[in-house]
Amino acid sequence: MVKGSAPHVLSFINLKGGVGKTTTAVAVAEILAHELKQRVLLIDLDPQTNATVNLITEEAWDELDREGRTIAQLFSDKINHHLPPRFDIERSIVRGVSTINGGIRSLDLLPSSIRLIDLQDLIPTIAMAGNYTVNPRDILRIALQPVIDRYDYVIIDCPPSLGTVTKNGLNISGGYVIPTIPDIVSTWGIYQIVEKVRQFAEEVNxxxxxxxxxxxxVQGNNLHQRVMTDLSHRRLGKFAESDVAQPRFFKNTISQSVAVARGADPEADLRTFNGKYGNPACEQLLRLTLEIHELCRAKVR
Structure with missing residues (x-):
């Protein structure tokens, strides 16, 4: 990236859990940083904290959480505006994270916390508490202003909802990726995601x-093959009957793999990409990341 230019900010979203959203976001961030030598910040907005504990140990996360150095503290400070703020962006970003090679030098993490579960329903009340001088969807954007230009990519792992926390991620995003299992249940909400994000983009202009x-x-069964055929021809579900265009279907797909499922276990032997993601998923994730990188580069040419 040209020095001084804005980073590519991508949110990873799906309204259904268990579709590989976090694994895909983490792998893309790791590969961008390690293989493509990009400066990457991964922001974990999901209160399940799976991306966080995929990249650092639970012990390290627990210490950060107790010290108020997670995304939950950022929102907590705004909710409890009568108390002295604890969140500091410089102290909260964890540098050189990943299980790969003991850490990837150019990959940083803004960790999440399970405390966010109890906070997320209170975040919309921040506007009222601040006499409408604070917009709840601007909290993350304002916090990142001192650091965001240090990065080539910001990858955001969003929670499985389109609430205020996700909107904080979308509010700084130029685009978003929808990971999905190619079956009926997992793809059911994609139309709603695209339509709601379109409406939000219009709202924030x-x-x-x-x-x-x-x-x-992806498995080799007929259902997965049929759904992927529909996706590749942009005729998935409600898209075929509406004016809303179905997003492109990435050429590179990720196979079902036991090794990929092990990727979230920091105690496993995850020191290499092949050890963490296994074959063929390791090569597939690399090709997917290259595809994403080329699409992002094409947008700024």
Whole structure:
């Protein structure tokens, strides 16, 4: 990236859990940093904290959480505005994270916390508490202003909802990726995601484009093949009957793999990409990341 230019900010979203959203977001961030030598910040907005404990140990996360150095503290400070703020962006970003090679030098993490579960329903009340001088969807954007230009990519792992926490991620995003298992249940909400994000983009008057849909946990059965055929021809579900365009379907898909499922276990032997993601998923994730990188580069040419 040219020095001084804005980073590519991508949110990873799906309204259904268990579709490989977090694994895909983490792998893309790791590969961008390690293989493509990009400066990457991964922001974990999901209160399940799976991306966080995929990249650092639970012990390290627990210490950060107790010290108020997670995304939950950022929102907590705004909710409890009568108390002295504890969150500091410089102290909260964990540098050189990953199980790969003992850490990837150019990959940083803004960790999440399970405390966010109890906070997320209170975040919309921040506007009222601050006499409407604070917009709840701007909290993350304002916090990141001192650091965001240090990065080539910001990858955001969003919670499985389109609430205020996800909108904080979308509000700084230029695009988003939808990981999905290519079956009926997992793809059911994709139309709603695209339509709701389109409405939000109009509301905030900024482009937030769907970069694409990526098929994850792919198996060789007829259902998966049929759904992927529909995706590749942009005729998935409600898209075929509406004016809303179905996002592109990424050429590179991710196979179902036991090794990929092990990727979230920091105690496993995850020191290499092949050890963490296994074959063929390791090569597939690399090709997917290259595809994402090329699409992002094409947007700024």
């Amino acid at each position: 900024q482009p937030i484009e769907p970069l694409g849909i990526v098929a994850t946990k």
